[in-house]
Amino acid sequence: MKIEDNIETFNSLIKRSGWIWGPSPEIYGGLAGFYSYGPAGMALKNNILSIFRKELRSFGFGEVECPTVMPEIVWEASGHLERFIDPILKCKKCGSVYRADKFLKDKLPDMMIDGLSFEKMEQLIKENNLMCPECESDFGKIEEYNLMLKTKVGTDSTAFLRPETATTTYLLFNRLDQVMRRQYPLKVFQFGKAYRNEISPRQGVLRMRSFDQFELQLFISKEQEMNFDEFEDVKESKLPLLDWRLQEKNIDIPKLTSLEEAIDNKILKKPAYAYCLYIGYYLIKKLGYPENVVRFRQHSPNERAHYADDAWDLEVETEQYGWVEICGIHDRTDYDLRRHGEHSGQNFEIAMGSDPKNKEIPQILEIAYGIDRIIYTLLETNFNVEDGRINMELNTFLAPNTVAVFPLVRNKEEITNLAKKINSELQDNLISSFYDESGSIGKRYRRQDELGTPFCITIDYDSLEDQEVTIRDRDSMEQDRVPISEITNIIQERLIKSKL
């Protein structure tokens, strides 16, 4: 098999080495938009989650988990029922499909289209004698396409699989307010599956119908948003910002801007929101993306979601799919809590400051990561081929195996026994260690390179005499001779160092 530094090699590696498989279920031909993770991919995911959780603890976040199925009223309140339904216009003859509202906006730029009923839109099409641009035939009736997956709970109660985790977190608001003792801003996150019935999912794991989200929420007062203590600690941090005004000028190179500068120049309105950009970037930087593949891109006002006052995407540049959104940071205002207050009859007005009479519904700032997109972009941007050697240059703490242990030869029992002992000692110290004795030593090194294993330990004849082994570094392929008694310490040190 030829090993080249190209995307075909990468794509087959993803399957071959057990990172990502699909579409699932593969043995039945697969269902578009659904993928599974193999052992390597799952280990990577768990390692990402583990560093996120560790970091968020130090930022003062608590974690929650909610059901993935919620009754209809929740989505009525959140606005998803209304806004996640696309009006679809289908040509009677050739079957071409258009978004009715977008189509009308395009054809009738002077009309107000937003908020029109299906009947009104159908009327407009008739009045203006609009035809299918493909084949000049008439359109059928406008149909609805719901991006939410519908299900039944019990015998006749309609429910939906959540299209985002965020909404389910908001439903816990009054509990969180109490358990977090009104120490505003409340900081909460949730990791879990969300579901969207994409019309035609493509781009593999980047647009799935069932995917993992990792969403952070800040419940905060209006006053705090503008006057936020923690902003002071981070305001000098520089982020690669591409605001929408730059994009309008067809500029696509972000400008390294300090948050303070961004506020002063009115690129960002609220210090607390700026702080969210900082957290969003901070967690991503932990994962070890290469330089210059990460940027923040601001949504233009008409690109924003129905709940958002401001929105920036954290994007990673990939070879295969261009710039990919891996995180969205939204200023959701008080929209969600106001709506859920109204629909549930709860009073979500809270005194968040020192004056108990001054009550208001908290604002929500959201940092939403797509974990699957992080996994894909990390793998693609860390994938390297040098002189025919595939090397997955994952950060040490992210690699599925932190270390692999090999006996130089496998027909010398003293050597294999010592190797097995070292392997289990590492495992006993909670280090992901993997034992391998099959094939040649070189082949074993290459296998681990493909999995991104940063360290390989080889036990040879000399080890039996001097109680030393070699540690081989994945990227430099250099070997160090170290005492067996030091191995655990050395690996642990490097593991911790990689997390800082």
Add this chain to the structure above:
RNA sequence: GCACCUGUUGUAUAGUGGUAGUAUACUGGCUUCCCAAGCCCGUGACCCGGGUUCGAAUCCCGGCAGGUGCACCA
């Protein structure tokens, strides 16, 4: 969802109307070796369903999936 192209072992590919080779991976053996060595043995595939045919993986139709373009992407 539409149009075009595509679908052969785990991966990458060759191929013909008479059921398949190659590379690599994998299992076992020899070799005992520090960067994909060699030799031997072995396992393993024609996406699914229907049709045409004496006979289909090959031709036709439908489905499913992937790629590209259009549309869609909170």
